[in-house]
Amino acid sequence: VHKFGGSSLADASLYRTAAALVGDSTRTRVVVVSAMQGVTDSLIALLETARRGDAWQSAFDTLRERHATAAAALDTDGRFELQRALEREFDTLRRHLESIASNAPDAHLLAPGLPGFGEVLSSHLMHAALGGDATSWRRLDARDVLLVHAGEMGMAVDWNESRKRLADWRAKHGDGNVVITGFVARDAQGHATTLGRNGSDYSAAIFANLFDAEALTIWTDVDGVLSADPRLVPEAVCLPSMSYAEACELAYFGAKVLHPQTMAPVQERGIPLWIRNTKRPEAPGTLIAPDSGRDGAPVKGLSLVRDLAIVELVGNGMVGVP
Ligand code: ADP
Ligand code: ASP
Ligand code: MG
Numbered sequence: 001v002h003k004f005g006g007s008s009l010a011d012a013s014l015y016r017t018a019a020a021l022v023g024d025s026t027r028t029r030v031v032v033v034s035a036m037q038g039v040t041d042s043l044i045a046l047l048e049t050a051r052r053g054d055a056w057q058s059a060f061d062t063l064r065e066r067h068a069t070a071a072a073a074l075d076t077d078g079r080f081e082l083q084r085a086l087e088r089e090f091d092t093l094r095r096h097l098e099s100i101a102s103n104a105p106d107a108h109l110l111a112p113g114l115p116g117f118g119e120v121l122s123s124h125l126m127h128a129a130l131g132g133d134a135t136s137w138r139r140l141d142a143r144d145v146l147l148v149h150a151g152e153m154g155m156a157v158d159w160n161e162s163r164k165r166l167a168d169w170r171a172k173h174g175d176g177n178v179v180i181t182g183f184v185a186r187d188a189q190g191h192a193t194t195l196g197r198n199g200s201d202y203s204a205a206i207f208a209n210l211f212d213a214e215a216l217t218i219w220t221d222v223d224g225v226l227s228a229d230p231r232l233v234p235e236a237v238c239l240p241s242m243s244y245a246e247a248c249e250l251a252y253f254g255a256k257v258l259h260p261q262t263m264a265p266v267q268e269r270g271i272p273l274w275i276r277n278t279k280r281p282e283a284p285g286t287l288i289a290p291d292s293g294r295d296g297a298p299v300k301g302l303s304l305v306r307d308l309a310i311v312e313l314v315g316n317g318m319v320g321v322p
Pocket of ligand 2: 005006034035041118182196197198199201
């Protein structure tokens with residue numbers, strides 16, 4: 001299973017780069033995609049604009065243009081019917097925005113799934129970059145198989161039902177290679193939803209578990225998990241290996257490179273997780289596995305949680321009060 005983040009999917013040429021990285025293999029490959037870079041932010045802004053009753057059409061057109069430009073480059077002779085597929089998705093998106101703007105009775109049910117449209121659009125682009133229907137690649141909309149509910153730690157997967165739905169999907173579409181939308185899922189009431197910001201990493205881990213993958217590779221824009229956030233600490237170094245638990249701690253406490261829920265689904269099956277750089281595939285990356293690695297350093301990295309304060313309550317009345 002290979003996952004490409006928005007930072008690796010900013011334009012048509014990057015879709016081609018990503019498709020090449022997945023390579024040829026006799027083994028079944030699964031590619032999980034994020035939205036094009038910045039698209040989720042734009043969709044959330046569109047949603048807020050429509051909710052306020054302000055004009056959202058020009059931002060909508062900008063988003064459509066951006067995808068049409070990428071589609072034109074990835075489907076020069078129209079053989080993948082990519083423009084038509086994208087237009088269908090944009091028609092649905094427009095209808096949802098209209099409902100939200102007019103405060104239609106179903107508006108509150110449409111809003112949670114709306115930020116996920118970027119991943120749906122992106123999956124069409126990636127499917128074309130991989131050669132479309134003429135190849136062994138199929139496109140799977142995760143909303144058709146992934147069932148989730150709100151849990152204590154964020155979105156939790158209904159594993160039995162999702163496994164069953166994926167088996168049904170594979171019985172119908174065959175066991176070939178699959179492009180899957182990250183980030184999106186469906187709730188028990190049948191409404192589209194998302195796994196929360198940065199959730200495509202989590203999607204990839206869930207599908208690695210469901211497909212019982214040999215390995216999961218998360219392709220991003222840095223060489224791997226670094227010893228600190230490179231935007232704050234330019235001299236941070238890439239960690240060659242770490243344990244699932246160490247990666248989980250770093251992610252939970254703010255390292256944006258991984259969504260904190262990513263580790264659990266792969267850890268459960270002992271699936272090795274690689275973090276690698278799309279722009280530097282020659283770099284070895286970080287291996288996240290059951291063992292921490294043998295470099296002996298007790299501290300792997302530092303992370304930062306912003307906008308927190310410690311409140312200290314003092315006074316005689318507080319003595320011994322937990
Ligand atoms: P993607 O679009 O591939 O999901 P993200 O932007 O979500 O990428 O995550 C990658 C970014 O995470 C890096 O560009 C980097 O700026 C940031 N980051 C923060 N902390 C770390 C860390 N410890 N190691 C690596 N990257 C980090
Ligand atoms: N596109 C979503 C986001 O920006 C999910 C992801 O990329 O992980 O939050
Ligand atoms: Mg991310």
